[in-house]
Amino acid sequence: MPVPGVLADIGQLPVEVLRPIFEKAQEQSLILGMANTMPLTYGQTNIPVIAQRPEAGPVGESEQKPQSEYRYEMRVVTPRKFATIVTVSEEFMEADIAGLYSQIQGDLSFAIARAVDLAVLHGRAATTGGELAGVDGQFLNATDNRVTLGTALPDEGGMAKDIGDGYELVINDGHDFTGFAADPRFRARAVNAYDSFGRPLFQAAGPDLSNATNSLMGLPVRYGRGVSGQIGASADTLVRAIGGDWNQLRVGIVKDLKLDVTNLAAVTLGGQLVSLFENNLVALRAEIIFGWAIGDLDAFAAYEDAPARS
Template identity: 35%
Template structure:
């Protein structure tokens, strides 16, 4: 269909309203498995310094009138700096004019999935991570291969419990699990020691297509895309040792005049009657102690 008038940026001034940016960010939070389990903290544009305990004071019994023991607790600071995550979506101007509402709905889902999976890949596996060397969960040396225990010895339940054993032996806690969607068939066939389903859904918890919430071994658990990276299919550990934050929310720019790289080639939006929407957000992530986590490997990929 021929264009009857020149396309201008003003035609798309209301394409994404400012008050909708918050909704896009909310979708990201529900989609990211790491953000579901880790603690969110306020992060400014210049970063944030958070205190953590290096040692705790101890008390001792003393006799009446005897000298009281002197003790102290140690504190230190960890600095979390935000890093930018971005995505550009390109669509034809005709598509925008024909179905703007439908496209915005699709844009929400696309940006949510792209931001969530990119964040989880960096936080869980260090993939393209700007957060620093070793600042991701897969850096832990604790590992259990699923399928190690025979069905007669507890099967998947015993394997998960083996991960708990590694943590408690190192004086660590287990507060939750994160598993990739590829592990779902394993949970569907697994039961605990009492014959109950090992993964128990949380029917009252809102879920998204990316992350499904439930409980495993009595702890909060999520199944989601982008959690695994061969051979790792999941993590368990003390999620209070991991924190994340975001500076503001998602910001965006709409352009019909710029040039963008598509399939490795610089393409003029103006010449090709295209609209580009650029979304950006700044995230911070920090793991205080990777030893507080155990990774679960798939027997097929181990």
């Protein structure tokens, strides 16, 4: 008999089901799509991050060559497990197993993608809305580079100046600026941005909510709900975009998505333990283990709305 609250007698779904779920999660996640990847193992992993690059200078024939420094710092990456359990009726599963698999792929890949994005962008958990233990400020929205959208008036450059101000903060700190991760509300903001003569700032052909806003001032933009932090139990942070040098973010997958299924256990539903077997239910458990490291938070800038006036 399974221990209450613990899934037992679990069988793992076949690889042909798991692979497309994980691939879809990677496609849906801003972070998994934009960050550099790195090898990662169980337990803490130390990775080097370049702090100072060597420089070359002019030298005459037979003169002593100038010295240059090359420094690096170590970042500690702690893998974290994220998981969820979903229950469905056996009747639903048996009625259309292919349809069930399609539903699994959509729902679980979406949950995994959102969990990864919220953790790396804001250091939060979607299930509770609270801060993740041990993150210690290592999430992108912890950057000190902040820009309040709407600060610049149209005759001062408007939204283009706001974006340029964030770009300048990152560049002045010695980093490249390779792109943006943005909330969908930022797309509408870009479409509705006009100069003082009523001309669109970012779309020469006129307003377009499709792929015309997949670039911003020549740099790529990817959109996702995780940027605002408003996911699950997590509240809106008012952040509408984060831009900067995405080479400074590294993410590693310790263990690819694992998806298990059972009908011989008890799970907590609505605050009570429920026997799956007695109620003709099937539970599906998804788990993924990953970690991340940020080289320098100054390589990123957060674009945010001003708090609403009470």
